[in-house]
Amino acid sequence: MKAMMKKTFHKLVVGLLAMTGLIWSAAGAAAGGNTxxxxxxxxxxxxxxxxxxxxxxxxxxxxxxxxxxxxxxxxxxxxxxxxxxxxxxxxxxxxxxxxxxxxxxxxxxxxxxxxxxxxxxxxxxxxxxxxxxxxxxxxxxxxxxxxxxxxxxxxxxxxxxxxxxxxxxxxxxxxxxxxxxxxxxxxxxxxxxxxxxxxxxxxxxxxxxxxxxxxxxxxxxxxMQLERRNLGMRVLAFLIIFFLFAYFLKKEFWKDVK
Known part of the structure; x- marks a missing residue:
C-alpha cells in the first residue's frame, strides 16, 4: 500500500513540474519569444x-x-x-x-x-x-x-x-x-x-x-498589493504563533500517554 501511494505521489509531482514548465514556456513566448x-x-x-x-x-x-x-x-x-x-x-x-x-x-x-x-x-x-x-x-x-x-x-x-x-x-x-x-x-x-x-x-x-x-x-x-502583502505577513505570523501554542499544548495533553 505504501509503495503504491509513494508511486502515485511521485507521478503527481512529476506532472505538476511538467505543467509548471509548460506554463513558464508559454509565458516566455507571450513575453517576447526568445528575446x-x-x-x-x-x-x-x-x-x-x-x-x-x-x-x-x-x-x-x-x-x-x-x-x-x-x-x-x-x-x-x-x-x-x-x-x-x-x-x-x-x-x-x-x-x-x-x-x-x-x-x-x-x-x-x-x-x-x-x-x-x-x-x-x-x-x-x-x-x-x-x-x-x-x-x-x-x-x-x-x-x-x-x-x-x-x-x-x-x-x-x-x-x-x-x-x-x-x-x-x-x-x-x-x-x-x-x-x-x-x-x-x-x-x-x-x-x-x-x-x-x-x-x-x-x-x-x-x-x-x-x-x-x-x-x-x-x-x-x-x-491593494502592498496592503495584501502586509496582511499576508500578519496572517503567516499569526499561524506560526498559533501552531507553536497548539504544538506545546498537544505535548502537554499527551505527555502521560504512551
Missing amino acids: ALQLARNDVSNIASLQRGARNFVNYCSGCHSAKYVRYSRLAQDLALSEKQVTDNLMFSGERIHDTITVSMRPEDASHWFGTAPPDLSLIARSRGTDYIYSFLKSFYLDPSRPTGTNNLILPGTAMPHVLWELQGLQRAVYDGESDAEHNVVHKQFKEFELAKQGSLSPQEYDQFVRDTVNFLDYIAEP
Whole structure:
C-alpha cells in the first residue's frame, strides 16, 4: 500500500513540474519569444518613484492610453498627494477628483492613425509583467521600413511609435549573422544597440525614467498589493504563533500517554 501511494505521489509531482514548465514556456513566448527580458527591479513601496511614474504616465502615455480602472482620488490617497496636487498636476482628462483616467482620443481616430486602438494600461503589468514593459520601452530601434520609422525588438511590428525618443535618443540594432549563399538566406542574431542620436537623458537617467513608469503601471494594476502583502505577513505570523501554542499544548495533553 505504501509503495503504491509513494508511486502515485511521485507521478503527481512529476506532472505538476511538467505543467509548471509548460506554463513558464508559454509565458516566455507571450513575453517576447526568445528575446531575453531585462529586469525591471521596480519597487511599489517607493512612493517617490510612484509619484514620478504618475508624472511620466500623464505626460507621455495618457494622450493615447487610458487607465480606466484607476481613480484620481485613489492616486491622491496612495501616493501621498493632496487633491489639489493631483488636480493641478495629473488631471488632464478628468473633471472631478473621483473620475477615472480616460483618454480623449476617439477609438476610430486611433485605429485610423495607428492601425489599432491603443490598449488600456490599467492591467498591463499583470498581463505582460513588469520586465516585459521595461524591456519594451528600452528596445525601440530605427527601422525605415516601418511607418513610424522605428521598430521594437520585444514586439516586432508594433504600431506604437517611439514616443520617448527625445528622452532616450535613437538607436540602431546591431546583429551578428552569417550568409548562406546556397539557399540565399541570411541568419542573423541580435547583438546590441548602438546610439545613433543622443537624447536629453543619459542612459542611466532614461533607465530610471522607465523604471519609475513601470513602477506606476505595476501599482495601478493592483493598488491593494502592498496592503495584501502586509496582511499576508500578519496572517503567516499569526499561524506560526498559533501552531507553536497548539504544538506545546498537544505535548502537554499527551505527555502521560504512551
